[in-house]
Amino acid sequence: MEHREETTTLISADKVSGTNVYNTVGDSLGEVHDVMIDKASGRITYAVMSFGGFLGIGQKYHPLPWSALTYDSERGGYVVDLSRERLKGAPVFADEAQPKWTREYEQEIHEHYLVAPYRGSQAER
């Protein structure tokens, strides 16, 4: 599809990818590279934000809990309440060293961003 899809309620994964991510003071942090889906629930769990690098070389990725992102239609991007300093200590990986997405790794992400894990919220349903 040449034209990427979005309505007031729905958005395509294609369109989410490439969308800029800013923090609340307007710093550009990177862009959404991909999203991770929980197979069991069909729910988006993480936005994998990419930053740095040149032509894909040296690019780094931060998995952000999806629920930490808010879409700002004025900026045309997602906003995360996160300083650049805090992002520096966040879980990060490079192309050649992908995480295994273990439960411990996911816990580390959620603890860093102070967001309740989605598994917990599923159990509560």
Next chain:
Amino acid sequence: MEHREETTTLISADKVSGTNVYNTVGDSLGEVHDVMIDKASGRITYAVMSFGGFLGIGQKYHPLPWSALTYDSERGGYVVDLSRERLKGAPVFADEAQPKWTREYEQEIHEHYLVAPYRGSQAER
């Protein structure tokens, strides 16, 4: 990311795109072109399946309710309980005539595939 991501519980949208879709008797119906996300819940609502066409010309798209797809690890693709005949009467669109994804359009999809609309299941939570 060169290597697409998948674990036992998570899968990236990148990896879902391009995955084959079969019916229960093993006919190849097409492949997942993109997925639609419900912005409010962060839930995947539809797999947009593409089929036909050549080099993207004349390609057609069927939105399938995400809950109608089951991953079959042996086939390495998604399986839908759907004959080719039944698919012929299903909601379909071409690149130049994208749907507006109105509530009525979504209802039509869900009625065709006999799958309860996700909005209903959200209200029940």
